[in-house]
Amino acid sequence: MSTEKSVIKGTPEPGPVPKDSIRLYSMRFCPYAQRTRLVLHAKGIKFDTINIHLRNKPEWFLEKNPLGMVPTLETPAGEVIYESPITCEYLDEAYPEKKLLPSTPFGKARQRMMLEHFSNVELHFYKIPVRRLKGEDVSGLEAELKVSLTKLDEHLVKKKTKFFDGDTITMIDYMLWPFFERIEMGDLEPFLDNTPELKKWRAHMLEDPAVKATIHSVESHKAFFKGYAVEKPDYDYGL
Ligand SMILES: N[C@@H](CCC(=O)N[C@@H](CS)C(=O)NCC(=O)O)C(=O)O
DSSP: OOOSSOBOTTOOOOOOOOTTOEEEEEOTTOHHHHHHHHHHHHTTOOEEEEEBOTTSOOHHHHHHOTTOOSOEEEOTTOOEEESHHHHHHHHHHHSOSSOOSOSSHHHHHHHHHHHHHHHTTTTHHHHHHHHHHTTOOOHHHHHHHHHHHHHHHHHHHHHTSSBTTBSSOOHHHHHHHHHHHTTTTTTOGGGGTTOHHHHHHHHHHTTOHHHHHHOOOHHHHHHHHHHHHTTOOOTTTTO
């Protein structure tokens, strides 16, 4: 079973997850759910998707994940996994072909540390444009984002590689990508003017098949954001 339109309270619970598959509860414009979608595509995992209406959630979804958040994965055995980095690590371990995380403990720790640092500013990609629309002062948030993007750029300069952990794409690239896909959504492109390596990384990412499979156009992101910013998100925009 797979749905595109988001399901609401009162929608019957979907049947069990087929044995050779995994299920993703998602929302089409969620950057966190996109992380999981990127990993599912990159690893060629068979999955179905159920999009949840996050303002009118089905009761059975809240029973599976009391936090009521996407991404949430469900396995054929009825195991439920949530929090985007955890879902992605789970997939990398449960489907060992084409590993996305490094094999050494330090390699894994290095990527997790990078993600942890980025998590302090990831929501700035939303907060800055929302607050700008409300006419609020965003100079503090802008300064924080600038520092963080400069650090990412410096990392790429030092490493001299196409991606964050080498010349091939790995988990950390997929964890960061959804926010950079949305840079035009919030008119944040000027932030890349002083980070040329990050700009190049973005161009390399756009060539990746998993990115291509999960991307929304700038126009769609902008249209979704317009509703989101005034607390009227249209989860089914474009369908
Ligand atoms: N820390 C979570 C964040 C996920 C998240 O914020 N998802 C949003 C949609 S983009 C959500 O499910 N919101 C529903 C709610 O808060 O009720 C993760 O990494 O998975």
